[in-house]
Amino acid sequence: MSAILPFRDINVHASPTHYAFSSPSSPSAPTLVVDRPSGDIRLNDGKLLGGQRVSSIQGILGIISLRLDKYIVVITKAQPMGRLKGHMIYRVINTEFLPLRERQIRDPDEDTYLGLVKELLKNGPMYFSYSFDLTNTFQRQAQTDLSAPLWKRADDRFFWNRFISSDLINFREGNAARRQGPQPGIDPYILPVMFGMMRITNTSVKGTPLTFILITRRSRHRAGTRYFSRGVDEQGHVSNFNETEQTVILNDNQSSGMTTFAGDGGFQNGKPVGGKETQVMSYVQTRGSVPVYWTEVNTLKYTPSLQIRGVESAVHAAKLHFDEQIRLYGDNYLVNLVNQKGREKRVKEAYEQMVKLLVSAPSEDTEADRRTREKFHIVEPGSDRHEMDRLHYVYFDFHNETKGLKWYRAQLLLDELHDALQAQGYFRGVDMPDGRLDVQNRQTSVVRTNCMDCLDRTNVVQSMLGRFALSRQLVDMGVIPPGTQAQDDAAFEHLFRNVWADNADVVSRSYSGTGALKTDFTRTGNRTRAGMLQDLSNSCTRYVRNNFADGPRQDGFDLFLGAYVPDPSGLGSAHQFADTRPIFVQAVPYVLAACLFFVFTSLFTRRLPDATIWPLRVFMLLCLLVAVWCGRFMWTHGTLYVNWPKLNTPPWAIEAYQDALERVSRDPVLGPLVQQHGRGRSDAKLGYMEEGKKRIE
Structure with a gap:
């Protein structure tokens, strides 16, 4: 029994009611349909045409759910990296996010979520193959069932898009609530991707x-x-x-593991081509x-x-x-x-x-x-x-x-x-x-x-x-x-x-x-x-x-x-990426930069011959002292200026931050400034107002 491999060519038909994915080289294969805006997945026998936009993609990475919407992540450009036993290996170059909803409002957190994932996909070296399992070593591959779909053979540790492929995989395994059995027709749309390094070189020793x-x-x-x-x-x-x-x-022979144009798999009469x-x-x-x-x-x-x-x-x-x-x-x-x-x-x-x-x-x-x-x-x-x-x-x-x-x-x-x-x-x-x-x-x-x-x-x-x-x-x-x-x-x-x-x-x-x-x-x-x-x-x-x-x-x-899943409830009230540090703490780096700028400008700017020098020097000395104090403050309370993760902030990071803030608040001079300018209630009120606006929308 031949293996079920991912489609090499997929057309996307986009319309206000659905996204339809089909392979032009496999006209008898069912069409994958993702309904909008619900995100329900179904298979349609034959082509589902009539989309407003038709585009060609290299594969589907999966479906990611953020705060306001779900997005289908597709590979729009892939670079060939060479052949491994006749199987072409590709690197992901460009991706596109297909939203299920047409958003009428802008949510800062949602835009930040999208930016973070896009930046990861842009810089992360990800590789895939339509016919070769990149996630398993050759020794493990020798023990796997080659008739199984490629995604089922993948090593779970290195199946990097496993989480965002979970909607497709769950549909494939069947939905008991809807009395659906397994849906093997979706197998060619699930493409496992590996994150790491890959070099294939034809050489000699x-x-x-x-x-x-x-x-x-x-x-x-x-x-x-x-x-x-x-x-x-x-x-x-x-x-x-x-x-x-x-x-x-x-x-x-660069055809091993794949059939050649003659369909012989690189062998003739059970013997390898070339002897x-x-x-x-x-x-x-x-x-x-x-x-x-x-x-x-x-x-x-x-x-x-x-x-x-x-x-x-x-x-x-x-x-x-x-x-x-x-x-x-x-x-x-x-x-x-x-x-x-x-x-x-x-x-x-x-x-x-x-x-x-x-x-x-x-x-x-x-x-x-x-x-x-x-x-x-x-x-x-x-x-x-x-x-x-x-x-x-x-x-x-x-x-x-x-x-x-x-x-x-x-x-x-x-x-x-x-x-x-x-x-x-x-x-x-x-x-x-x-x-x-x-x-x-x-x-x-x-x-x-x-x-x-x-x-x-x-x-x-x-x-x-x-x-x-x-x-x-x-x-x-x-x-x-x-x-x-x-x-x-x-x-x-x-x-x-x-x-x-x-x-x-x-x-x-x-x-x-x-x-x-x-x-x-x-x-x-x-x-x-x-x-x-x-x-x-x-x-x-x-x-x-x-x-x-x-x-x-x-x-x-x-x-x-999937280590963090955005919560769609309480829209606009979380402000996860807002800088909640006291205003005084936030201002110190800017004061430092301004003082250093003035000091360097004073040192390297020409003065008029009749200009009075001593006021400028006094002010420059004051700026230098303020700059030294700001630098010492940042160095002493460094954890207040580290760019910590906002989604899954480690417990030890929270403890270090709170300890530093506590030390500042106990200072007889700085403590009142930190407490006076601390943020809290004003942001909460704005959050509730924004949430109400979004619920109305």
């Missing part, structure tokens, strides 16, 4: 042509920005969890935040204050997390790269304590050298009686071992993991005529790497592990002789380094807002001073974005992924 692919899939669970999403949640989801799959395909079997070899790694309850509270200082709740309270959540990891990947080698000194030490100790609580009879081993008292710290279970005994903790003091631009010493970690890497293997499959993969080898474990952010240090180590696995694969397949490595081919090594550096930048940009640090080492194999200057620039940009721009980005993630 030592004269042997191959396809090199790197895919990083970002989990939709606990997704967010750097300082507003840390650690683990009660469901066992960790922040910034990414699965990276490095794949090499040999003898890729050589298509070999698929992949290696999978993961990264994710340290699975304890911890956070960093922004205070406008470069290093936020670190908070860690009791490790024992997070044992259940960590167990849920590792239960899933072991079920999906087998044994987990937990490589921890955080510092053993300073502020990161507490995170290191919390992680080690968590592992000791999870495994049976933990045994520890510490190796030191001249650089650090803990070059390696190993925690192994004393038995294999329980599922958690498949966790193997390896700490490596990355910063101390590589300081002084001696980055080659990161190879020490590979030497420590050598036996585990040899035992875990990699996935290898051979293409079959029916599109399946005949499994030759399986990867039996995974290396789960983390640092504080799971970005910069993590990507350096993951690229080294990827190079190790790649050399092993090519030796096993006879592409390179034993005793040699893939990096001996200079042209391929240049490609490999740059692809992994691009991966670092993509993962970092979606989490921290800038490209990754240390990518000069990933790209060139050396730590350079130019790279250090670039890191300085990225660090400064991160500071600004993480303090003043990440709140709206976090709100965009929460809206799109």
Whole structure:
């Protein structure tokens, strides 16, 4: 039975009463109809014409419900990124929101909601395929039912538009209230999309042509920005969890898995075209935040204050997390790269304590050298009686071992993991005529790497592990002789380094807002001073974005992924995005800017020869003193000026904000100003008036 695949071409007929979606290449397929303004979904046999506007789209992302209206989110432009085993992969470039209602009034919150989601879709790297499951590794794909619809095969963690596709999926599964059964006719309209990084490159190693692919899939669970999403949640989801799959395909005829124009699927008489079997070899790694309850509270200082709740309270959540990891990947080698000194030490100790609580009879081993008292710290279970005994903790003091631009010493970690890497293997499959993969080898474990952010240090180590696995694969397949490595081919090594550096930048940009640090080492194999200057620039940009721009980005993630659902009741009364800080607190940055402007203008503006100078100097000195006071006030009460998320404001952020406001209100001079100009009742009255107006409409 052939798989039900999403439509490649969809026409939209828009009218005042409905939106009708149909595929011109499948005239016998039912038409998907979304009624306006109710949002009811139905299938219509045959075409439903008569729309006022007809347009062509690349696919349907889903239906998102905001405060005033529902919107159908459609892909209007997609960019081809290359073929993967003959399947074309696309990146989402442009989207459009089709409202179900013709709004006669403007609601500021609704416009803000729309802006947040549109900004996420504009900047988020999202990929899809009409015929290939991007959300699953090749090893998982080998175990799935290829006759199932593409969306049903998708890995729930990486099905990024799963929430906004829920209306379509619920209709597909049937509505008991309306006595509707399953509606398989809607399957071709559900298109799973992956968020992450994708590179497909046709290249060669030592004269042997191959396809090199790197895919990083970002989990939709606990997704967010750097300082507003840390650690683990009660469901066992960790922040910034990414699965990276490095794949090499040999003898890729670019039609495998799809029928050619002759309809032979790339095979003739059960044998591959060209006489050589298509070999698929992949290696999978993961990264994710340290699975304890911890956070960093922004205070406008470069290093936020670190908070860690009791490790024992997070044992259940960590167990849920590792239960899933072991079920999906087998044994987990937990490589921890955080510092053993300073502020990161507490995170290191919390992680080690968590592992000791999870495994049976933990045994520890510490190796030191001249650089650090803990070059390696190993925690192994004393038995294999329980599922958690498949966790193997390896700490490596990355910063101390590589300081002084001696980055080659990161190879020490590979030497420590050598036996585990040899035992875990990699996935290898051979293409079959029916599109399946005949499994030759399986990867039996995974290396789960983390640092504080799971970005910069993590990507350096993951690229080294990827190079190790790649050399092993090519030796096993006879592409390179034993005793040699893939990096001996200079042209391929240049490609490999740059692809992994691009991966670092993509993962970092979606989490921290800038490209990754240390990518000069990933790209060139050396730590350079130019790279250090670039890191300085990225660090400064991160500071600004993480303090003043990440709140709206976090709100965009929460809206799109369903972590926050707008409440349609009480329209106009919430004012969620209004600045409710006291007027005095809001005014301080503007006073600071005005004083600095006057000071610089006075210093660099020419004066008339007969002008009286001393009044100007007195006023300039007064402005300078006011500017210093304003700067000190903002620095002392920094949490009042962080751009916090407005939709799901973290409890620790609310506490930090309230503590800062309480300190200001107790000040004998500033307290009366804060209390006098605090907002509250006036906004509430305006809200009720606006709500009444909207109800009348």
